[in-house]
Amino acid sequence: xxxxxxxxxxxxxxxxxxxxxxxxxxxxxxxxxxxxxxxxxxxxxxxxxxxxxxxxxxxxxxxxxxxxxxxxxxxxxxxxxxxxxxxxxxxxxxxxxxxxxxxxxxxxxxxxxxxxxxxxxxxxxxxxxxxxxxxxxxxxxxxxxxxxxxxxxxxxxxxxxxxxxxxxxxxxxxxxxxxxxxxxxxxxxxxxxxxxxxxxxxxxxxxxxxxxxxxxxxxxxxxxxxxxxxxxxxxxxxxxxxxxxxxxxxxxxxxxxxxxxxxxxxxxxxxxxxxxxxxxxxxxxxxxxxxxxxxxxxxxxxxxxxxxxxxxxxxxxxxxxxxxxxxxxxxxxxxxxxxxxxxxxxxxxxxxxxxxxxxxx
Amino acid sequence: xxxxxxxxxxxxxxxxxxxxxxxxxxxxxxxxxxxxxxxxxxxxxxxxxxxxxxxxxxxxxxxxxxxxxxxxxxxxxxxxxxxxxxxxxxxxxxxxxxxxxxxxxxxxxxxxxxxxxxxxxxxxxxxxxxxxxxxxxxxxxxxxxxxxxxxxxxxxxxxxxxxxxxxxxxxxxxxxxxxxxxxxxxxxxxxxxxxxxxxxxxxxxxxxxxxxxxxxxxxxxxxxxxxxxxxxxxxxxxxxxxxxxxxxxxxxxxxxxxxxxxx
Numbered sequence: 001x002x003x004x005x006x007x008x009x010x011x012x013x014x015x016x017x018x019x020x021x022x023x024x025x026x027x028x029x030x031x032x033x034x035x036x037x038x039x040x041x042x043x044x045x046x047x048x049x050x051x052x053x054x055x056x057x058x059x060x061x062x063x064x065x066x067x068x069x070x071x072x073x074x075x076x077x078x079x080x081x082x083x084x085x086x087x088x089x090x091x092x093x094x095x096x097x098x099x100x101x102x103x104x105x106x107x108x109x110x111x112x113x114x115x116x117x118x119x120x121x122x123x124x125x126x127x128x129x130x131x132x133x134x135x136x137x138x139x140x141x142x143x144x145x146x147x148x149x150x151x152x153x154x155x156x157x158x159x160x161x162x163x164x165x166x167x168x169x170x171x172x173x174x175x176x177x178x179x180x181x182x183x184x185x186x187x188x189x190x191x192x193x194x195x196x197x198x199x200x201x202x203x204x205x206x207x208x209x210x211x212x213x214x215x216x217x218x219x220x221x222x223x224x225x226x227x228x229x230x231x232x233x234x235x236x237x238x239x240x241x242x243x244x245x246x247x248x249x250x251x252x253x254x255x256x257x258x259x260x261x262x263x264x265x266x267x268x269x270x271x272x273x274x275x276x277x278x279x280x281x282x283x284x285x286x287x288x289x290x291x292x293x294x295x296x297x298x299x300x301x302x303x304x305x306x307x308x309x310x311x312x313x314x315x316x317x318x319x320x321x322x323x324x325x326x327x328x329x330x331x332x333x334x335x336x337x338x339x340x341x342x343x344x345x346x347x348x349x350x351x352x353x354x355x356x357x358x359x360x361x
Numbered sequence: 362x363x364x365x366x367x368x369x370x371x372x373x374x375x376x377x378x379x380x381x382x383x384x385x386x387x388x389x390x391x392x393x394x395x396x397x398x399x400x401x402x403x404x405x406x407x408x409x410x411x412x413x414x415x416x417x418x419x420x421x422x423x424x425x426x427x428x429x430x431x432x433x434x435x436x437x438x439x440x441x442x443x444x445x446x447x448x449x450x451x452x453x454x455x456x457x458x459x460x461x462x463x464x465x466x467x468x469x470x471x472x473x474x475x476x477x478x479x480x481x482x483x484x485x486x487x488x489x490x491x492x493x494x495x496x497x498x499x500x501x502x503x504x505x506x507x508x509x510x511x512x513x514x515x516x517x518x519x520x521x522x523x524x525x526x527x528x529x530x531x532x533x534x535x536x537x538x539x540x541x542x543x544x545x546x547x548x549x550x551x552x553x554x555x556x557x558x559x560x561x562x563x564x565x566x567x568x569x570x571x572x573x574x575x576x577x578x579x580x581x582x583x584x585x586x587x588x589x590x591x592x593x594x595x596x597x598x599x600x601x602x603x604x605x606x607x608x609x610x611x612x613x614x615x616x617x618x619x620x621x622x623x624x
Contacts, residue, residue, distance in 0.1 A: 088532035102536035
């Protein structure tokens with residue numbers, strides 16, 4: 001399948017008063033997929049969104065939309081619409097007029113506007129709310145109005161700037177399903193910005209992990225979770241045990257004073273590496289059956305699993321998620337498959353991502 | 362008990378309002394029913410509806426309207442630019458600063474600037490236009506009034522613009538609105554309360570201007586304000602002066618009601 005690229009960033013840099021917020025970023029966005037820009041606050045994810053929306057222009061580099069340079073195209077001439085973090089609904093207009101805003105600007109006929117607004121509101125399950133004032137709507141409803149107001153314009157790309165962050169947990173989970181479902185039904189590209197890694201993993205086709213104005217890694221949620229390219233990604237996405245180690249040879253890595261079989265290759269002999277093992281990939285067994293021997297330091301009941309904090313004899317901390325219970329102070333064994341070991345290069349932590357981002361999938 | 366304590370606290374305010382607001386208005390109303398001889402009459406009201414006073418009323422409204430419109434046209438962009446500048450509080454202070462100078466002093470300054478040998482005419486001379494009569498014209502009256510009132514228009518509009526959520530402007534642009542449409546359909550409607558407050562603060566005082574009228578416009582412009590002054594201080598016809606004041610108060614009340622329905 002050939003790629004159907006809709007947005008392309010080429011070496012885009014954005015500075016504010018000399019402060020670099022986005023540092024020479026290049027990537028491609030394909031049509032009809034759900035993308036997530038994930039990272040801590042200040043990582044540049046919202047800047048990317050504002051660049052695509054056209055609220056700001058890049059300091060350096062070029063942004064292409066359907067193959068055309070759109071660096072200087074103003075926001076109102078772009079085929080993208082945004083759902084804002086604070087929804088940015090017009091408080092002096094009712095629900096109907098809010099949704100109709102873009103259509104009225106285009107001078108569409110009133111009958112067509114009515115039909116389109118009704119359809120958009122049906123899409124977000126807000127039929128019959130046309131004449132409500134914005135202040136009468138709850139947070140979740142406002143969210144839906146904001147989405148309806150954006151999709152009624154039939155954009156090619158919908159930008160969502162942390163739209164769920166103001167909602168409570170239950171509503172947020174519900175909206176995650178709805179957004180994903182909405183994207184499938186509309187078939188347009190969604191670019192979703194969030195700092196919530198669970199949200200990103202649950203909803204996206206592709207995730208870009210950002211940190212300090214650079215894309216650290218891009219890939220499917222599974223790629224990113226299973227094969228983090230560096231310490232930042234491993235740490236940011238889910239919980240992980242990160243240990244220093246040495247790559248003895250292909251498929252053989254040494255850490256915590258022992259050698260283990262693994263599935264990674266292509267490193268220099270005896271190259272220093274970092275090893276990642278997810279807490280849920282560790283299984284509790286008896287001392288003798290375990291590949292590693294640790295002492296349980298503390299234990300928390302988390303509902304779906306127990307969270308154990310253990311130490312091995314070298315003083316390395318091991319976080320374990322297990323449905324089995326252990327006793328605090330007990331010596332236990334930890335078992336894991338070779339696939340559970342993820343080996344990362346230490347030195348080329350950041351540069352790896354750029355190359356990989358474009359030739360994956 | 363609680364009810365009584367609250368009433369006790371109310372006393373100073375009620376006293377103030379009664380002595381300095383209600384009583385003067387009632388006095389004005391009372392005086393308006395006496396002629397110059399001290400006889401009870403309603404002739405003053407009849408006289409008010411003669412062409413000479415109606416024309417005066419009309420011109421008062423007309424000048425107040427002009428002053429308000431020009432103040433608004435200058436103040437809105439000024440307030441808008443102020444919200445975009447870096448040191449907005451400093452700029453705002455500079456705009457408010459002239460209001461601390463006594464009104465009379467400012468008016469005298471304009472007498473100097475607009476006079477036959479003043480700065481304005483010196484500039485016109487240098488440009489080859491030649492000396493013009495600037496003082497005692499409609500133009501100079503409106504110009505100086507607008508200058509005096511601009512800070513009162515800028516301040517409420519500036520506050521309204523400051524309260525405006527900037528992402529609403531982004532949203533309008535995002536939905537395809539041009540800069541002008543964004544202003545017309547989002548920014549202006551959402552700052553209309555500031556505009557109304559500014560118009561009140563300018564229109565109502567402008568209705569009863571008399572000092573600027575006297576000094577800058579001379580006898581060219583006769584408004585209700587100058588008429589009241591004339592009746593009280595020159596012709597000593599307090600009854601007629603009070604009658605005009607009654608109509609002025611009614612006019613102000615109407616303006617407040619029209620512009621006052623804020624949410």
